[in-house]
Amino acid sequence: MILTIGDSVCWGQGLIEEHKFDALFAKAKGMAFSRAAHSGAVIGSQTDSSNEMENGEVPVASPSDWQQVLEQRDWTQVDLVLLNGGINDVGLTRILSPWTNPNQLNQWIDQFCHQSMQQLLVAVAAKLTRPGAKIAVIGYYPILSEQSYFPSDDHFRMLLELHGVATSSVALKATLSPKDMIPSVVGNCLTFWKMSDSKLQAAVDGANAALKTNTCVFVKLPFTEENAMWAPTPLLWELSPLLGPEDEVASTRSAVCEKIYGDVVHIPQWIQCVRASAGHPNVAGAAKIAAALEMIL
Numbered sequence: 357m358i359l360t361i362g363d364s365v366c367w368g369q370g371l372i373e374e375h376k377f378d379a380l381f382a383k384a385k386g387m388a389f390s391r392a393a394h395s396g397a398v399i400g401s402q403t404d405s406s407n408e409m410e411n412g413e414v415p416v417a418s419p420s421d422w423q424q425v426l427e428q429r430d431w432t433q434v435d436l437v438l439l440n441g442g443i444n445d446v447g448l449t450r451i452l453s454p455w456t457n458p459n460q461l462n463q464w465i466d467q468f469c470h471q472s473m474q475q476l477l478v479a480v481a482a483k484l485t486r487p488g489a490k491i492a493v494i495g496y497y498p499i500l501s502e503q504s505y506f507p508s509d510d511h512f513r514m515l516l517e518l519h520g521v522a523t524s525s526v527a528l529k530a531t532l533s534p535k536d537m538i539p540s541v542v543g544n545c546l547t548f549w550k551m552s553d554s555k556l557q558a559a560v561d562g563a564n565a566a567l568k569t570n571t572c573v574f575v576k577l578p579f580t581e582e583n584a585m586w587a588p589t590p591l592l593w594e595l596s597p598l599l600g601p602e603d604e605v606a607s608t609r610s611a612v613c614e615k616i617y618g619d620v621v622h623i624p625q626w627i628q629c630v631r632a633s634a635g636h637p638n639v640a641g642a643a644k645i646a647a648a649l650e651m652i653l
Contacts, residue, residue: 357433358382358389361424361480362440366393366494367412370593370603370633371642378438380646381653387435392424395632399441399472402426402479413609414616415632417444421476431483436653439480440494442469442552448519451499451548454540461547470555470562477563481571491572492653493560494645495553499635500545501581503588507597509534511586514599515635516541518628545584578648583641585634591641593633603633 360366360378368376382389394412400420410416419427421441428434443451445468450456473493480491506512512534513523524531553576560574583591596602601609613629616622637645 358385358387358436358438359428359434360389360391360393360438361421362393362438362494363397363421363444364393364395364415364632364636365443365496366438366440367391367395367397368642369395369413369636370601370605370609371637371639372604375604375639375642377637377642377645377649380643381438381649384646384650392419392428393440394419396444397421397424397441398444399468399476400445401472402475410616411609411612413605413632414612414629422479425476425480425483428483432485434484435486435489437480437484437489437491438494438649439477439491440496441476442473442556443496443548445472446548446552449521451544452516452519452541453521453544454537456540456544458543458547461544462551465548465551465555469552470558473556473559474562474566477559477572478566481563481567481569484571489571490653492649493556493572493574495556495575495577496549497577497579497592497637497641498545498549498581498584499592500542501584501587502542502546503581504542504584504586506534506538506586510599511595512538514595514631515585518631518634520624546581573652575648575652577645579641579644591637591644593636593638595631595634599631601631601633603636603638606630606633609633 396415398417398420400422404420404423446464557574560572563572582588585592593603617626
């Protein structure tokens, strides 16, 4: 059996069930699978306690990766764990903020994608009982790149504001120019993509060294800069011309978002929830991840 643990990428944000990469991979392998992953999950820590989850499409931090692992009671049938994590611990607000210090960003990536992930991998490996069972750590991809060409300034602003990055100031009575912000934001996205790959590989290597086995394997995704949002060949959900979501389950997610956040107090969360698919692998992107898994596993 395949067990999927992690955040929105492993959940398959915006995709119908048959288009999610773990479902595609399991079908190709003729294996059963179970998915604990959900949107917004952090790696967290072993002391996390909340295990209540909203609808998987709604971005919330818990259950964390650790909680997802601890909630799994029967490991006797698990042959493969598909797992990811780190981006929500680092924080999309930090990655998409033009004011994030690059050195601090690097430290956060090392802290979560390397140190926290390595601790989690050792713990997950200790749960496995089937001979030859493996843990596949799924990498990330460039959300934005130097090949991203935004349809309008509003598309760029919306993407940032979805994740709590202000693009105007009441105090200064000014609206910040996307032209001035884009280079730093793109630079952060590329830094996270490349460095998270490196640090996740380091976590896999460190865990295998500690375990004295080759239980863990890193799956580097075959995405390039041209596959980022609004790049020539995007493999990620974008925003429509009217700044709405364009994914396959937008209408059903919207209904859930309205039920949870449909009041004045939670307007920012509602806006983010409705458009939560933006920046996640689309149908073609998910198929490419499944193909990458087939090549490695």
